[in-house]
Amino acid sequence: MVTISEQNLEVIPSLAEIPGRYHALEDTVAAAVQKAGRQRAEVRIELAAKYQAPERVHTALLAGATLLGHNIIQQLEESEKELAAAAAPAHRTHVIGHVQRNKARRAVEYAQCIETVDTLKLAKRLNELQEERIETGAAAGAYDVMLQVNSSGAESQYGIAPEATLDIAGEVAQLPHLRIIGLMTIGAHTTDTADIAHSFQVTRELRDALQKAGVSSTTELSMGMTHDLEIAIAEGSTIIRVGTAVFGPRPRQ
Ligand SMILES: *Cc1c(COP(=O)(O)O)cnc(C)c1O
Helix, strand or coil: CCCHHHCCCCCCCCHHHHHHHHHHHHHHHHHHHHHCCCCHHHCEEEEECCCCCHHHHHHHHHCCCCEEEECCHHHHHHHHHHHHHCCCCCCEEEECCCCCHHHHHHHHHHCCEEEEECCHHHHHHHHHHHHHHHHHCCCCCCEEEEEEECCCCCCCCCCECHHHHHHHHHHHCCCCCEEEEEEEECCCCCCCHHHHHHHHHHHHHHHHHHHHCCCCCCCEEECCCCCCHHHHHHCCCCEEEECHHHHCCCCCC
């Protein structure tokens, strides 16, 4: 077993090295799941594809990736179009970056879930867009969303304050054309593992509280990135969002 801790994460892997990186990530996840006493099928890998050439994303899909995450709607659209034109393997794509109102339409068109809903206003806009899509036959049912929770309280991070999350979730749950499938968080940006674990715990407790309150569709916990995925898996993550471990450091914009 080769884990990501044995990879040099400071260098950008070549195209040919990407499958090995992806397999090392899978092994890392398998080990973390086992250590946490969980089942492997409980945790999915979401590849964070921002600033990656579609060719590199395509290679990762061929290596087994099935779930992609995009931050920037323009990149989401271009990448999905190129992957479709190249007949890349079937996959699901989520939005994991902040969504501006004027980008919401294209986000819904090119991604199957927006993980970063952080205001009732954005949720209402997405609900309207999905209603339109249903009317025109572009969609059949509710659109999947997650609510982003600012679990660390950092002012630099988007997301709903933990203490406001249940109220907002209650309102979003009333919108007929959206389905809340989970909560997403970035967590504390620190090397203090107790602080990181705490932000994941806060998010998990909110998910559990939402289920208790009757929003039973809220099952997912999107949390954990390259440097804290093991902590996230120990704290109940069901989706880890990973870029650097597979693609190396991001190209500068
Ligand atoms: C880029 C990004 C990730 C992946 O982070 P890595 O540290 O590269 O694994 C995860 N989540 C979000 C929201 C991101 O923007």
